[in-house]
Amino acid sequence: MGRKTWLIVIAVFIVIIILVLLFTKFGKMLINKTWDLISDARIATLHPSIRAKAAQFLNEAEKKGYNLRVTSAYRSINEQSDLYNKYLSGGPLAAKPGESYHNFGLAFDVVETEPYGFGEGYPQNRWTEIGKIGKKLGFTWGGDWLGEKHDRPHFQYSYGFTTAQLRDRINLGKNLGQYPEISKA
Numbered sequence: 001m002g003r004k005t006w007l008i009v010i011a012v013f014i015v016i017i018i019l020v021l022l023f024t025k026f027g028k029m030l031i032n033k034t035w036d037l038i039s040d041a042r043i044a045t046l047h048p049s050i051r052a053k054a055a056q057f058l059n060e061a062e063k064k065g066y067n068l069r070v071t072s073a074y075r076s077i078n079e080q081s082d083l084y085n086k087y088l089s090g091g092p093l094a095a096k097p098g099e100s101y102h103n104f105g106l107a108f109d110v111v112e113t114e115p116y117g118f119g120e121g122y123p124q125n126r127w128t129e130i131g132k133i134g135k136k137l138g139f140t141w142g143g144d145w146l147g148e149k150h151d152r153p154h155f156q157y158s159y160g161f162t163t164a165q166l167r168d169r170i171n172l173g174k175n176l177g178q179y180p181e182i183s184k185a
């Protein structure tokens with residue numbers, strides 16, 4: 001083949017790669033890639049508007065020596081009901097169905113993987129640093145909430161909406177599938 005033909009082949013190839021990255025689920029996962037495949041799959045369930053930011057959070061934490069795993073991201077109303085029922089019978093605190101930002105894909109939970117893991121004896125200063133990294137990217141951190149609501153693994157991005165307002169938007173048809181539209185209009 002001539003030089004011109006080769007250039008056309010290469011150009012077409014590049015365009016195909018760009019289209020795959022931008023418009024396929026696989027490509028979007030590659031763009032929002034972190035050190036951890038499990039976290040990547042969970043980030044892919046978040047509201048499309050915060051996926052890149054969530055991946056950036058994990059990547060910046062990793063650079064600073066915190067290997068975070070996303071343990072929970074989007075939750076359907078049914079999944080939230082299960083958690084809430086468990087809470088009512090003595091389990092960990094969970095919001096009522098529709099009252100958690102997880103139900104709109106706008107919240108996720110993280111824990112640091114081994115050797116630190118999560119649980120009794122986990123160094124508080126590591127959580128404080130992880131919280132700082134998330135807050136710098138604009139997330140609200142559950143570790144800043146006091147009393148029963150204190151929730152260090154939890155990060156959310158509300159866009160200034162209450163969960164009631166987000167539910168209203170979905171009910172009014174201002175939604176993208178299971179996610180509310182978050183533009184102010």
Ligand SMILES: [Zn+2]
Binds near residue numbers: 072107108153154155
């Ligand atoms: Zn949470």
